[in-house]
Amino acid sequence: MLAMNKFRILGTTAIVIAASIVFTSCKDKRSTGWEYAPNMYEHTAYDPDQPNKNFKDGKTAQVPPAGTTPIGFRRFDFPNSREGYDNASASYHLDSLIAQTPGHLAEGKKLFTTFCSPCHGLTGQGDGLVVQHGYPAPPSYSTGQSSRGGAMKDLTDGKIYHTITYGVNSMGSYASQIAPDDRLKIVMYVHQLQKL
Numbered sequence: 001m002l003a004m005n006k007f008r009i010l011g012t013t014a015i016v017i018a019a020s021i022v023f024t025s026c027k028d029k030r031s032t033g034w035e036y037a038p039n040m041y042e043h044t045a046y047d048p049d050q051p052n053k054n055f056k057d058g059k060t061a062q063v064p065p066a067g068t069t070p071i072g073f074r075r076f077d078f079p080n081s082r083e084g085y086d087n088a089s090a091s092y093h094l095d096s097l098i099a100q101t102p103g104h105l106a107e108g109k110k111l112f113t114t115f116c117s118p119c120h121g122l123t124g125q126g127d128g129l130v131v132q133h134g135y136p137a138p139p140s141y142s143t144g145q146s147s148r149g150g151a152m153k154d155l156t157d158g159k160i161y162h163t164i165t166y167g168v169n170s171m172g173s174y175a176s177q178i179a180p181d182d183r184l185k186i187v188m189y190v191h192q193l194q195k196l
């Protein structure tokens with residue numbers, strides 16, 4: 001009899017504790033409740049949008065100092081203009097920027113298939129899927145003429161890189177989607193398609 005009572009008291013106590021945890025955790029809707037290992041959420045580093053008295057302007061997110069290059073980024077100091085296009089053509093060359101290996105070419109092919117083939121077609125003939133649905137056809141890399149003059153097959157490293165970076169007419173810029181090194185690999189693959 002006494003043993004039964006003991007279990008009942010223990011059971012009731014457990015239920016009361018459980019219920020009070022459930023109710024108190026729901027009281028404040030904005031509260032995260034009981035946090036396990038809180039330093040996983042409340043870290044000591046500043047969040048980019050947090051005020052920060054270590055900087056003059058009081059912000060954590062700082063604009064990089066002029067002339068700096070983010071790690072892993074490659075500068076392309078040619079503006080989005082006809083002059084920038086021509087200057088890139090004259091002085092932006094793959095040789096000094098990336099090793100022209102079969103591995104890089106294979107990656108270039110993969111990237112081209114993803115980003116460019118919907119318009120340019122898998123073999124660069126300007127017959128991609130969206131063109132078949134009415135999008136203006138880009139000129140063929142091997143037999144077409146560039147709208148900026150000259151044959152497509154003669155487009156240089158710099159001209160192709162400039163086009164991926166800024167786009168041209170109805171082709172948009174891919175600067176925000178394709179990292180600089182990946183653009184170089186795509187240029188390698190476009191050169192292959194120019195020879196078809």
Ligand code: HEC
Nearest residue numbers: 115116119136137138146147148160163168169170171174
């Ligand atoms: C939305 C369709 C579309 C996509 C996607 C696209 N292009 Fe184009 N591209 C065009 C069109 C259209 C032109 C012709 C524009 C013109 O000269 O008026 C063109 C032109 C070009 C030219 C010729 C530039 C010149 O100087 O004449 C190159 C090189 C080129 N594209 C490369 C690429 C590469 C590389 C990709 C993938 C990263 C790509 N394009 C993705 C539509 C596209």
